[in-house]
Amino acid sequence: xITEEDLAKTRISMRYDFSPIRNIIGDLSGLTGHFCxxxxxxxxxxxxxxxxxxxxxELLNNAIKNNVDGDSNIVVEVEINEERLLIxxxxxxxxxxxxxxxxxxxxxxxxxxxxxLLADTIRRRRKVRLKGxxxxxxxxxxxxxxxxxxxxxxxxxxxxxxxxxxLR
Amino acid sequence: MRVLAYGDIMDGGISVFNSVxxxxxxxxxxxxxxxxxIDNPYRQLExxxxxxxxxxxxxxxxxxxxxxxxxxxxNSNGFYVIMDITELIINKIQGPIVVKRLKDDDWQQExxxxxxxxxxxxxxxxxxxxxxxxx
Numbered sequence: 001x002i003t004e005e006d007l008a009k010t011r012i013s014m015r016y017d018f019s020p021i022r023n024i025i026g027d028l029s030g031l032t033g034h035f036c037x038x039x040x041x042x043x044x045x046x047x048x049x050x051x052x053x054x055x056x057x058e059l060l061n062n063a064i065k066n067n068v069d070g071d072s073n074i075v076v077e078v079e080i081n082e083e084r085l086l087i088x089x090x091x092x093x094x095x096x097x098x099x100x101x102x103x104x105x106x107x108x109x110x111x112x113x114x115x116x117l118l119a120d121t122i123r124r125r126r127k128v129r130l131k132g133x134x135x136x137x138x139x140x141x142x143x144x145x146x147x148x149x150x151x152x153x154x155x156x157x158x159x160x161x162x163x164x165x166x167l168r
Numbered sequence: 169m170r171v172l173a174y175g176d177i178m179d180g181g182i183s184v185f186n187s188v189x190x191x192x193x194x195x196x197x198x199x200x201x202x203x204x205x206i207d208n209p210y211r212q213l214e215x216x217x218x219x220x221x222x223x224x225x226x227x228x229x230x231x232x233x234x235x236x237x238x239x240x241x242x243n244s245n246g247f248y249v250i251m252d253i254t255e256l257i258i259n260k261i262q263g264p265i266v267v268k269r270l271k272d273d274d275w276q277q278e279x280x281x282x283x284x285x286x287x288x289x290x291x292x293x294x295x296x297x298x299x300x301x302x303x
Contacts (some may be wrong), residue, residue: 030205034241046302047272050241054275057243106245119282126248131208134244142278 008164009082010043017049019073024064030083033057036078040085048085048153048164051143052078055160058135062158063091065132072154076154085162098149101156105136114141170258172196172223175216185249189220194230198257204246213252220257229239230263234284236276237268237300250283256285264294271299 017034018024033056041049056076063074072092079086093101111117118134118141124134136158139145145160175187186201232252242250258265267284269276277299286292 020288030203030243045272047274050273053241057241061243115278115282118279120289122247122251122279122282126251131245131248134247138244138275138279143274 004045007043008045011081012040012043012079014039014076014078016076017073018076021067022070023076024074029057029064032060034078040080040148042080044080047115048080048162051145052080052085052087053164054143055139055145058139059087059089059158059160062135063089063140063156066097067091068094068097069154075155077119078097082164084164086159087145087161088157088159090155090157093151094131095151095153098151098156101136101158102149102151105147105158106128108137108140108147115143171199172227173220175220178194178255185246186217187253189223191227191229194226194228196224196231196257197206197233197235197263198253199235199237200250203241204249205241205243206245206249208245213249217252217256217295221252221260224257224260227242229261230294231255231266232263233266233268236280237270239276242275247279247283250280251285254284258291265291266296266298268298268300271301 016030016038033053036056037049037053040052056078058073060076069076069092075090077086077088108114110116114137118137121134121137136147137145139160143162145162147158147160150157150159169190169192171188171190173189175185184205185204188199188201189198190199267280271277271281281287284291284295286295
């Protein structure tokens, strides 16, 4: 008999490569995030599969919104095993965009009180009726992911990792 | 129990927000349902907020229950939707606030208190969270 504990040792990897970006007209981030939640949720606990939905939705949405080349592609990679949940999103950006994202991620990672940073950011942006700008900080402060960014010209690579120890 | 308002806001043919405001005696029960996936949180909401404020003005309500139990997902732009609605209700009704939320949902546990402004002592004092486990 297969137990819940056995199921939570299942290794899953998914890779989506969408191109050209200009053809993305529906709610692709929602669709992909929801599918990841359903698939991972068939093996792992709901609180873990929900994390996958949030991260895929927020990162893929950022990549679509900030795309600079309609002919290019977006890659989403999701890996889960008993140790970790890893989500990586790659999309084409200008070098200056990467620098901006890196500075923002460095600021989030160096913050001593990430929850306060999330609260302050939400209130500040709401006051001036700005939309967006919460995705990355949310992943860290709310969903407890570690995030990092890299640039493999011309791709911005955002990687989010959550260690599953104790949560299975 | 009476239904006061039903909010189903569409964007591009997709339902982006669904809520029900019901009244039970002097208690307002406001439920958020389904998923909130919204791109522009300010565009669709104004009319709904105006209507909700008008409806609430006509009722005698002295307690509030926010029910997030059936809200399965909220994207980060959706946070502003929740803030606008809950702020209107919290300011309008000066009474105890009960918040039903999912126990195993990161955003409801970590971010929802921020959206409800519970670090304001006045709001914190009258707010009680009830954590619900999913079966």
